[in-house]
Amino acid sequence: MSKTNFNQTPILNTLQEYLSKKPLRMHVPFHCGNANNDIFPKGLYGLDVSEVSGYDLEGEDNPIFQSEKVTASYFNVEHSFYLTGGASIGLVSAMIALRKYGRKVILARNVHKSVINGVILAGLEPLWLDVDFDSEWGVYSKVNPDNLSSILKNNSDIAGCVIVSPTYEGVISNVEVISQECHKNNIPLIVDEAHGGHLFFLGDVASRGVACNASTADIVIQSWHKSLGSLTQSGVMHLVNNKYFTYDDLKRSLDLVSSTSPSFLLLLSLELTRKFFAVESCHGMTLRGILNLSMLFKQEIKQIQNIFLFENNDPLKIYLKSNSLSGIDFAYKLYKDYSIEIESANEIGFLMLIGSGFNKIAIEKIINAMRSIMPRHDATVMINLPKPTINEFTMLPRNAFFAGFKKNDYAYECNVKAPCPPGYALKIPGSKK
Numbered sequence: 001m002s003k004t005n006f007n008q009t010p011i012l013n014t015l016q017e018y019l020s021k022k023p024l025r026m027h028v029p030f031h032c033g034n035a036n037n038d039i040f041p042k043g044l045y046g047l048d049v050s051e052v053s054g055y056d057l058e059g060e061d062n063p064i065f066q067s068e069k070v071t072a073s074y075f076n077v078e079h080s081f082y083l084t085g086g087a088s089i090g091l092v093s094a095m096i097a098l099r100k101y102g103r104k105v106i107l108a109r110n111v112h113k114s115v116i117n118g119v120i121l122a123g124l125e126p127l128w129l130d131v132d133f134d135s136e137w138g139v140y141s142k143v144n145p146d147n148l149s150s151i152l153k154n155n156s157d158i159a160g161c162v163i164v165s166p167t168y169e170g171v172i173s174n175v176e177v178i179s180q181e182c183h184k185n186n187i188p189l190i191v192d193e194a195h196g197g198h199l200f201f202l203g204d205v206a207s208r209g210v211a212c213n214a215s216t217a218d219i220v221i222q223s224w225h226k227s228l229g230s231l232t233q234s235g236v237m238h239l240v241n242n243k244y245f246t247y248d249d250l251k252r253s254l255d256l257v258s259s260t261s262p263s264f265l266l267l268l269s270l271e272l273t274r275k276f277f278a279v280e281s282c283h284g285m286t287l288r289g290i291l292n293l294s295m296l297f298k299q300e301i302k303q304i305q306n307i308f309l310f311e312n313n314d315p316l317k318i319y320l321k322s323n324s325l326s327g328i329d330f331a332y333k334l335y336k337d338y339s340i341e342i343e344s345a346n347e348i349g350f351l352m353l354i355g356s357g358f359n360k361i362a363i364e365k366i367i368n369a370m371r372s373i374m375p376r377h378d379a380t381v382m383i384n385l386p387k388p389t390i391n392e393f394t395m396l397p398r399n400a401f402f403a404g405f406k407k408n409d410y411a412y413e414c415n416v417k418a419p420c421p422p423g424y425a426l427k428i429p430g431s432k433k
Contacts, residue, residue, distance in 0.1 A: 004073040006278035010063035011264070011271045015047060028261075047268065050261050067271045074278060075200070075238060077220075079247050081254060082270045083235040084262040087194040087223035088114035090237035093253040094162075094190050094219050095122045097245055101187070102159035106151055109388075110140040110164050112192060113418035116397065116425050120416075121257070123398045124159065126428070127151055128390065137310055137321070138348040138385035140164075140424070143173040145181055152185045160188040160244075166196045168344075168422035169351060170314030179216035188244035189216070194223035194235070198316060201277065201287045218244050224273055227316070229356055231269040286356070291315055293363065294354050300367045306374060310349065321349030324374065326383070338369040344421045347383050388424065391432035400429035 025032040028050050035042045059065070064082065072080040083090045095118025098105055105124045107115060109131045119126055129148055132141035143163050152158065161182050165173040175191060182189040193199075220238040224230040239250055280286050294315045301309050301320060310319040321327060331345035343351045352366075394400075394412045404414025410433075417427035 004070055006070060006074045007275055008067070008070045009271055009275055010066040010070070011268050014063040015049065015264070015268065018049065019046060044265065048263075048265055050264065064267060067267075071236065071270075071274045072238070074274060077238040077240045078242050079239045079250075081237040081239070081250060082262075082267050083221075083237055083254075084233065084266040085258060086225075086233045087192070087221050087235040087237075088112070088117075089254070089257055090221040090235055091115050091162075091190075091192060092118035092121065092257050093250060094221065094237070095119055095124060096253040096256060097249045098122065098159045098188070098190070099124065100159075100249065101244070102157040104155060104158045106148065106158060106161040106187075108143055108163040109390075110167060110422075110424050111162055112164070112194065112423040113416055113420065113425055114423070115162055115192070116416050116418065116428055120398045120401045120429065123396065125396055126393070127155055127158070129161070129163070133387040135384045135386060136348075137169075137319070138346055138383075139169045139171070139310070139319070140167050141171050143178060145174065145177050148178060148181050152181065152187075158185070158187050160190060162190045162192065164192045164194075166193070166199070166312075166314050166317075168195055169310065169319045170195075170312035170317030172196075172199075172313040176216045179218075188218040190219045191217040191221070193220050195226055195317075196314065197222040197224050197236075198227040198287060199314065202291060202315065219250075224270060226353075228273050228277065230273040231266055233263075234266040234270050236270065290354060290356065290358055293358055293360065294318070296360075297354070297358075297363050297366075300363060301370070304367070304370055304374060307370060316354040318352040318354065319349055320352075322374065330373065333373050334366075334369055337373075338365070340366055340369055346385070348385060388426060390425070390428055393428075393430045394432055395430045397429040404429065 029048060031045055031048070033046045035045045068080050068082055072078065081090070091112060091114040095105070095115060099122045103123070103125050104127050105119065106129050107119070107126045108129045129143065129151060131143050134141050143165070148161065161178070163173060163178060165175055179189045218240055220240055221235065222238070223235040225232045225234050237250065239245060239247065297318065298309060301307060301318070306324055307320055307322050312319065322330060326347050327345040327349040328347060331342050331350040334340040334342060343353045345351070400412055400414050403410060408414060412429070413427045413431050413433060414429050415427065416425060416429065418425040
């Protein structure tokens, strides 16, 4: 890795220089740095600028580009694109860039709905890669490399492959083996790592995120607000190497679907998040402390009778169930009676994500609430969720989607149905109803 100063903040520096001049603002945004309410801090409005001197520089002199290069050097990748439309916009643009290699794309069955949206925009034809499904827990598991091999053997004109690792519930596939299979057949691998940005910092505790993918996958897309603490709707797309894609390939694809007025609050948030972890890695590893609390939390959960913990690979994802209460009912009681808001719930269990605010007080509150809820419910709730299926395709998703503007009584689907979270597709344009 190069000897880059990872504490550099080109975006912040440009903002501070602009603010230091106390300029008369004769440009958008309309608020001109003045707060119009008592909720948002005034400083937030001061930093919310757009297209001011310094940001309009071309090429390598642009502070956004410079900041992205510092982040790329930190993660040891070719380039790191800042995303102000979340990981979703990165996944959409990656599908557009894939179109340079062909029409068919291998999609893991549990890809996010934004991948489907990208397939529609790019006019791609999906080839479904079966993913193991745990019906007892109602969640997708790992990608089976043998399934990938079968698809590659029986199809041609494949532009690339997209998988999800880790899954929403924290299951990690063997990215290295999957990547080897893709590259053996000369196609790129794109990894949706939206929920795994933090794994890079957890070392051997879990299969590492970009640290592993940097030497194997070709594009890795992360949602930093989900797992690293940047502001909501901010993420990063890592161009890991330039074997299949160039900087220009991804930049022009991003420009096609991104705003021409990106939020500099989100851009700054990404830059400062990278700086925080660059400093943290030298001064104590905050995530290590959270990890230790997570291990303690899991041990406490296992002591509660009739509560079962899902064994995953991500120590900061806590998915559990009880045979006495559905996940939805359990989550409702946690919120209604104890003001504990979890990430999501289904008929089987519920998911909790551990973030920077997690501490021993939180552990005690949640454990006490669970113990209090359990004795009141001794009925047996045994549910197995069937594996979601997609019917045979009769036409390209793009064609079916646009046909939906004309009428809605076709024998095939015209819309994407993928409730978020987790965003797995239940219906896709072009498949039989």
